[in-house]
Amino acid sequence: MNVPTHPPIDKHTAAGGGSRTGPGHTGPSRTGPGSALGRLARVCYRRRWLVLPLWIVGAAAVLFVGFRFAAAADNDFSGGGSGSGRAQAVLEQHFPGETGDTLTLAVRADAGVRDPSVRPRVQAMLDRLGQAPDLSVAGSPYDVPGQISTDGRTAFATVRSTQTEIPVSTTEDLMAAARSASGQGVTFALGGDSVTTVETPYGGPSEGFGALAAMIVILISFGSLLAMGLPLLTALFGIGTGLAGVELLGHLLPAPSFTPVVSSLIGLGVGIDYALFIVTRYRESLHDGADPEEATVTAISTAGRSVLFAGSTVVIAMMGLFVMQQKLLNATAVAASVTVLMTMVTAITLLPALLGFTGRNIDRLRLPYLGRTATRSPLAERWARTIQRRPITGLVVGAVVMLTLAVPALSMRLSFEDSSTAPHTTMAYTSHRLLSQGFGAGYDAPLVVVADLPAGGAAAGNGANPGGGSDQPDRSALAPVARAVAGTAGVAAVTPVRTSTDGQAAEFIAFPATGTQDAATPALVHRLRDTVIPRASAGTGLRVYVGGPNAGIIDFADAVSTRLPWLVAVVIGLSLLLLLVLVRSVVIAVKAALMTLLSTGAAYGVLTAVVQWGWLGHVLGFPQGMPITTWVPLFIFPILFGLSTDYEVFLISRIREEYDAGHSTAEAVARGLSHTARVITAAAAIMVLVFLTVLLGNDMAVKQFGLGLAVAVLLDATVVRMVLVPALMELLGAANWWLPRWLARLLPSA
Structure with a gap:
């Protein structure tokens, strides 16, 4: 097909942008x-x-x-002004040595953990744990109330470390010891962050x-x-x-x-x-x-x-x-x-x-x-001309596909992966399963309720010290709060109140009836903070906080949900400015932002359907339905925005070259797509395959991240780049290149 190289200039000037050497020109002086x-x-x-x-x-x-x-990793997402962050600060100040990494030993015995043939084996395992460097057993299940299940077959013990992270070598040795000690009707399993790190490492x-x-x-x-x-x-x-x-x-x-x-x-x-x-x-x-x-x-x-x-x-x-x-x-x-x-x-x-x-x-x-x-790809050029002949159909079909895929994202929940979401062949999951069977799903998702104790006189208004004037902390002040929490629906058990050695703080642990990944657990935490604890502590002078790893996960997810719209606004705003400088078109810059939002929404929707709803989850390596890991959508959006800009910039730059060479907008789109379709397809295929390879690993969060980005890039390079962009540019015509003269004067030359 012969195409004239210099169509009438009025096809461009109709956009209000002047001649091709005007504000929108991207001539050789810059490239x-x-x-x-x-x-x-x-x-x-x-x-x-x-x-x-x-x-x-x-x-x-x-x-x-x-x-x-290389520097050591830091995985502590708690802290700051959240409830869990304030609780952590109190624990670090008044319970020193108890805020390091922990392990949980779960024991399951068919004959019962109190059986004379079982008890020595449990004690031997506890001794082995206590002999490891920087580790100590917080208490034997035979001595601490509540650590043996009602049927007597399951028990647990907490192992504390003085270090922020238990070394990998130590964890591996203890896991090997647990495997060796298991058998003949008794199962030992270790759980905790360090076990998860060993079994499902990143990378x-x-x-x-x-x-x-x-x-x-x-x-x-x-x-x-x-x-x-x-x-x-x-x-x-x-x-x-x-x-x-x-x-x-x-x-x-x-x-x-x-x-x-x-x-x-x-x-x-x-x-x-x-x-x-x-x-x-x-x-x-x-x-x-x-x-x-x-x-x-x-x-x-x-x-x-x-x-x-x-x-x-x-x-x-x-x-x-x-x-x-x-x-x-x-x-x-x-x-x-x-x-x-x-x-x-x-x-x-x-x-x-x-x-x-x-x-x-x-x-x-x-x-x-x-x-x-x-x-040059003749097939891509023919495809572009097909879309240009039916732009409204292409636009409607493409938009319907993207919006339909985005619908599940409306129900997306955020959390962090834990032992319950680990592969079922791991020791971490075995520990979770044993504890859930023996004590309920929430026993590996404890909530730490901690308070600064008031001086005795501070509670006088509540009748705690009628004489008033004692400067000693009221050590029983937290007891009413513990009783109120224990009586709250959704709380399975509460440990006795424990006072710090300096007498300035007290804490107890509340075990939810539901696990970390259950939507009822965040609701319980909010209910405790907003209603139960304020009522129980009213007039006592107590400052009570709900903390622990589980509460930290909930606080982080809440913060993400609150600030995600700001992230979207800031990224789009800054990127729009950069795109304006490059393409020198308000319409194309705004269109690029809208297209990326469509791709992001569709990726979130597919991710929610697969990971949270369980659609094809088992096929893709997700053993059960689970919330989306909190950091995954945070990174998918900015990364996708950047990656989709790769394709947008490469395609639009080539279209602009063809347009500045004298071709009409429709002809420039067809020629630009024919020159870039093959490389964009190859680039997208590389991205999709690179991201999908993480599905071969075991870490659930990384698998979610890879799946979400793979879906987003696939949709962006096909539905968006090959259907929506040609359709929109055909409908907009010369208006694609609209750039007000006052803005053209303000924008720097690219």
Whole structure:
């Protein structure tokens, strides 16, 4: 089909944006060989014998230092001004040595734990636990009331550590001892965070499978081993140096254990994508007759510019997590941003040098039936024209699909994974199962109720000290609160009130009748805080807080639910400004934000249906229905916003190039899509496969994260990019490029 190269100018001026050299122009002054990126590409190309060794030596040094002096992880999401944070502060002040990591020993004996043949075995196991470094058994179940079930077959004991985290080696030794001691009608099982960490560690082989999947996709897309290797090599340099920097950064900004997984997944995805975009443009320029140096300069000046904007959007989106006011989330956001920044740097400095070594051999080492040099996709162009002929149908069908998938997200609940959500083959789950069978589902989700004790005179108004004037704390002041909590529906049991050694605080533990993942447990915590405890402590002068790990999970989920809208608003606002600078169109920038919200909502909906409702859950490795892990939706949104901008920037930049070359909007969309569909499809396929590989692991939160992002990217690259965007741009016509003149004067040149 012959297309005129210079349609009438009035198709553009109808948008109110002036001529193609007006406010919306993105001409060669910013993207050509003479641009800053073009000059950088030329230097890296010509000095490739210097650039490559510098990268190798520098990367080796950073990797050695980063991983040799890596900071320890910090998984404490409590603290701050929440109820659990204040409870933790009281415990640390008045119950020193009791706020470290803990283990729970669960015992199940068919003959009963009091049987003469069983009791010595239980005691021997307790002695073994107490002999471990920095550990002590809080009390034998034979001595502490309430630690043997009513049927006498189940018992538990708490093991306390003086350390924040029990070492992995210690946990592994104790787990091995528990397995050895089990048998002949008696089962021992250990539970706790340290056991979960050992059995379901973050990371694993998924990154390797992700890289292998990326290799296959690029090979199918390019058909050349050499063209396949360049994006992978570039991405690995960026990811490796970025992760090493993240490990060092942990000394200043302690980050949770899942940070390296999040950073590596993002880095692997965007790193390969960015290099893929540039290599694709390089091959296209070669095939159009440019020599290798000019092809490199063109690729970096155009696709490299898109990479910088796309990567900057990812960074801005990640930094939006600071809105959550959670120090550990802040640390993860910075860590992921560092990894993305390093992939951007490698893409515009290392890759030009590698292209210099490759030259015209980029398509060498082709595989049979896969080698293809054409960069334009006639199929994508025909598809775009089909959508353009029926834009309303495409828009309605696409929107209905996305909104339907988003519906389950309206019922999404947030929590953290615990032993009840662990794979059923693990010891952590066995411990949970034994405790649930013997004592009820809430016995591994205790609530710690703690209070600063008032001086005796402080309770005088309540009749506690009629004489008034004693300066000693009223040690019985918490007893009425304990009785009120024990009588609350949903509370299975309450331990006796215990006073601190300094006499300034008291605490007791309330065991819910429901587990951590049950919606009734957060409701119980709110009821205790809002109604039961205030009434029971009225006039006593007590400051009573509900804390413990379970309450901390609930507080964190509440904080996320409250601040998530602010996160969305901040990320969209900042990203809109960046997109305005790049595409110089208000309409396209707003459309990009709306499309990302659609993709996010659909991803949340699919995630809720699979993980929480259990649809296909067993097939995808989720053994039971569970709430969504609290940090997962927090990271899915900014990451998806950044990743979807990759495709938006790459597609719209190419459409804008075609438009500025003189084509109408409809023709520019069709031609732009034909030039970018193959690489966008390949990039999306890489992302989806990389994210889906985490389903091979055992950690439920990481599996949720991978599934959510895979669904989001798949929908964004297909329904959004291939249906909704062409349909909307066809309907909007020349209005796509609308940019008020006053705003054009304010925006900096990209």
